[in-house]
Structures are given as C-alpha cells and as structure tokens.
Amino acid sequence: MKYHYQYVSKTTVRIELIAEDKNETAKLEKFGKIANDHPEIINYYIKGLQAYHPGAELTKTNFMSFPKVALCSFKLAHELIVEVA
Numbered sequence: 001m002k003y004h005y006q007y008v009s010k011t012t013v014r015i016e017l018i019a020e021d022k023n024e025t026a027k028l029e030k031f032g033k034i035a036n037d038h039p040e041i042i043n044y045y046i047k048g049l050q051a052y053h054p055g056a057e058l059t060k061t062n063f064m065s066f067p068k069v070a071l072c073s074f075k076l077a078h079e080l081i082v083e084v085a
Helices: 022-031 039-052 077-084
Strands: 002-009 012-018 056-065 069-076
Touching (some): 039 056
Antiparallel strands (some): 056 069
C-alpha cells in the first residue's frame, strides 16, 4: 500500500490509501463494506502515520471518503510523555 499525505495542522494529516496491486484494490473494496472502525482498516492508517511522522500515535480517524481517505489526528511521543509526568 502506498500513502499520499497532505498537511492539515501540526496534529492532523490527510492520508489517502493507494492500492499498488489487485489484492490491495480488492482489500479496499472489501473495507468499503464493513465498519469504519474495523482494526484492519485503522491499522493501515497507523502504518501510514508512522511513515509520515515516526513516533506519532493515532488519536482519531475522521473518514472523508471511506475507506480510502481520512483526516488522521495524532499526538507525538514526547507529548504523550509530558501528559503522563
């Protein structure tokens, strides 16, 4: 799976999933028929977010065009440490 990123704010990025082969295309089509909070779908956005900003933790996924495009809100690892302290 490839990812296309668009900066929205310091804690939000728009991520588009781009299938690279027929199997991934079929998966995206299958995802279109299941709940938008399914762990397998969210996992693709987590992987995409990690590639965009290593150390970021996904906090919210707001789908713009389910299942291919979502606004992904995140916290950075150092912000998570400050909250715990």
